[in-house]
Amino acid sequence: MAPKQPPPIFDVDDSSELEAEIEAIIGARADLVPSVRKIVESGESKDVARRALQLLAAALADPSTPDPNRNPTVALDAARAEVGDQT
Numbered sequence: 001m002a003p004k005q006p007p008p009i010f011d012v013d014d015s016s017e018l019e020a021e022i023e024a025i026i027g028a029r030a031d032l033v034p035s036v037r038k039i040v041e042s043g044e045s046k047d048v049a050r051r052a053l054q055l056l057a058a059a060l061a062d063p064s065t066p067d068p069n070r071n072p073t074v075a076l077d078a079a080r081a082e083v084g085d086q087t
Contacts, residue, residue, distance in 0.1 A: 018046050021053040029060065035072040042076055045083070052079035 018040075025036055039052045055075040059067035069075040 016046065018050045018053070021050055021057070025053060025057050025060075032056075032060075038072040039076055044076065044080065048076070048079045048083045051083055052076045055079060 022036055022040065026033055035056060036053065039049055039056065042049065042052075044052070052072065052075040055069040055078055056072060059069035059075070069078060
């Protein structure tokens with residue numbers, strides 16, 4: 001019998017690209033759960049949340065370079081601006 005899987009940390013509607021972004025970030029850095037939670041639970045669209053998670057992950061990829069998107073609020077603002085420009 002396979003081991004029981006723990007429930008997901010975040011309740012997303014489906015196993016979409018958004019969930020993959022969440023898993024990639026917290027799989028690498030469990031300490032980022034509060035930041036990821038802030039983005040996911042912001043009430044923004046999935047597109048905005050996914051882009052904000054991408055911006056957060058990219059900002060954290062190179063710790064030697066200061067990047068304001070390490071702050072989830074800044075990443076959300078930037079994602080809103082980018083996704084809003086595409087609609």
